[in-house]
Amino acid sequence: MDLKDVVSVAGKPGLHKIIGKGASGLVLECLDETAKRTITPVTQKVIILEDVSIYTVDGDVKLSVVFAKIEELEKAGDFSLLTKDASGDAIKKWFEPIVSNFDKERVYNSDIQKVSSWYNALKGKIDFNAKPETEEAESTEKVATKSKSIKPVKKVEAKAKTSKGVTKTSITSRKMS
Numbered sequence: 418m419d420l421k422d423v424v425s426v427a428g429k430p431g432l433h434k435i436i437g438k439g440a441s442g443l444v445l446e447c448l449d450e451t452a453k454r455t456i457t458p459v460t461q462k463v464i465i466l467e468d469v470s471i472y473t474v475d476g477d478v479k480l481s482v483v484f485a486k487i488e489e490l491e492k493a494g495d496f497s498l499l500t501k502d503a504s505g506d507a508i509k510k511w512f513e514p515i516v517s518n519f520d521k522e523r524v525y526n527s528d529i530q531k532v533s534s535w536y537n538a539l540k541g542k543i544d545f546n547a548k549p550e551t552e553e554a555e556s557t558e559k560v561a562t563k564s565k566s567i568k569p570v571k572k573v574e575a576k577a578k579t580s581k582g583v584t585k586t587s588i589t590s591r592k593m594s
Contacts, residue, residue, distance in 0.1 A: 418434060418543055419467070420465075420466045420480065420484075421467040422434055422435050423435075423465070423466045423539065423543070424464060425463070425535070426462070426463050426464075427461060427462035429455075431447055431448060431449050432466070433446060433455075434447075436454065439456065441459065442457040443457045444456055448538055448542065466535065467481065471483055471532070472520040473518045473519050473520055474518045474520055475518060478519075481545065483532060484545040485545040485546050487536050488540075488545045498533060498537060499530065503530075505526050508529050509526070512529045512532075
């Protein structure tokens with residue numbers, strides 16, 4: 418399972434895995450112990466976690482990078498997960514080692530708490546350090562493009578008579594190897 422398969426649905430608690438797609442909406446399975454399946458209507462707001470970013474002073478940081486950093490800090494030992502009853506200052510202080518340059522005006526405490534709860538829900542179910550398939554495909558495509566060489570343009574002249582006796586010439590072709 419990847420982050421592209423995990424969604425948050427407005428009005429429904431927890432995270433859900435996309436099982437399938439239908440004409441009336443998405444078929445989802447809850448990631449908690451109930452594993453209850455539901456269908457979301459097309460009009461319901463669904464957020465795919467792969468598309469979520471955190472605002473920083475310099476730009477944005479993808480949620481997958483944030484999750485990988487939380488996992489790294491947690492494995493290091495001296496990092497505890499955020500509690501639900503933490504104060505506003507404690508929440509921002511908890512998030513600073515993860516994303517040091519996050520935009521303090523646009524990233525709210527509720528956003529940070531949501532990131533923490535999403536991490537807790539996904540811990541052990543997803544490898545946060547794995548590269549997404551799209552990045553692997555792009556890097557493979559770049560290597561393949563670099564290895565192809567385009568040979569110089571070769572003019573192939575074809576003389577064909579038209580019904581009026583005028584000949585047409587000069588068809589250009591390009592060979593790729």
